Ligand SMILES: NC(=O)C1=CN([C@@H]2O[C@H](COP(=O)(O)OP(=O)(O)OC[C@H]3O[C@@H](n4cnc5c(N)ncnc54)[C@H](OP(=O)(O)O)[C@@H]3O)[C@@H](O)[C@H]2O)C=CC1
């Protein structure tokens with residue numbers, strides 16, 4: 484069979500299903516298989532059910548990620564932080580490329596990803612859409628030009644099922660703004676205000692998270708000064724935009740040198 488063989492871990496999830504459908508519809512690649520954790524009711528069912536194809540794909544959902552890594556050239560992971568760390572270790576052990584869009588990883592999880600990426604190529608990005616990748620670039624430039632008289636606030640809204648806050652994208656945008664100002668985000672982040680907060684700290688980068696309904700992903704970055712406000716934003720109206728970015732990343736990363744890449748590398752926006 485021809486084309487890059489792409490496996491999907493977490494293939495029955497919201498992004499997993501969209502990824503299967505996108506791989507099946509994209510020239511130059513094919514579905515190598517998919518997994519869910521042992522005990523998940525999707526295990527043993529035909530992948531076509533989750534890809535939304537009219538015909539079965541003839542591949543069953545598995546629960547053994549090592550077998551999937553062996554069958555694939557690249558694996559895409561949109562799961563949970565601890566599962567992502569396991570998958571990154573497996574990628575390194577099996578010598579296969581990994582694309583991961585999972586958010587909510589802590590500093591230790593990210594250190595594990597960097598370690599695994601010493602052995603294999605890996606793309607890790609909190610938002611795989613072209614629009615958000617460009618937005619991060621624009622936010623960095625705006626933050627560099629406007630300086631600390633412009634208070635930076637980031638507002639995000641997502642569906643009621645989302646389990647991490649602020650979103651990975653909001654943190655990525657905050658990091659981009661901090662880069663633009665040449666400061667460390669850890670020193671200036673203000674991740675949610677409540678109660679007797681006192682006045683705003685000069686130079687702080689604020690983040691606020693809203694949750695509700697079926698919102699796929701809205702992000703707004705506000706630069707508020709005396710007399711004016713600049714607002715840069717993005718609204719995702721379909722998960723397809725993330726899936727297309729992830730499949731583009733999978734095709735791009737296959738056969739690259741080991742290293743930890745992000746969507747700026749994939750889309751040549753460095
Ligand atoms: N970078 C980007 O562009 C985007 C990133 N995301 C991120 O992707 C992640 C997933 O989002 P979403 O698809 O909405 O979430 P879902 O909960 O719908 O999907 C996650 C899937 O992974 C499964 N899973 C959990 N643990 C394992 C494991 N060990 N092995 C295999 N499968 C496992 C879950 O199963 P179970 O339900 O049984 O736990 C579930 O089916 C989140 O972190 C989200 O923030 C989302 C959209 C875009």
Ligand SMILES: O=C(O)C1=N[C@H](C(=O)O)C[C@H](O)C1
Nearest residue numbers: 586609610645650651652700
């Ligand atoms: O959980 C989601 O749905 C999304 N998560 C990502 C994030 O945390 O930034 C990206 C996207 O906004 C959808």
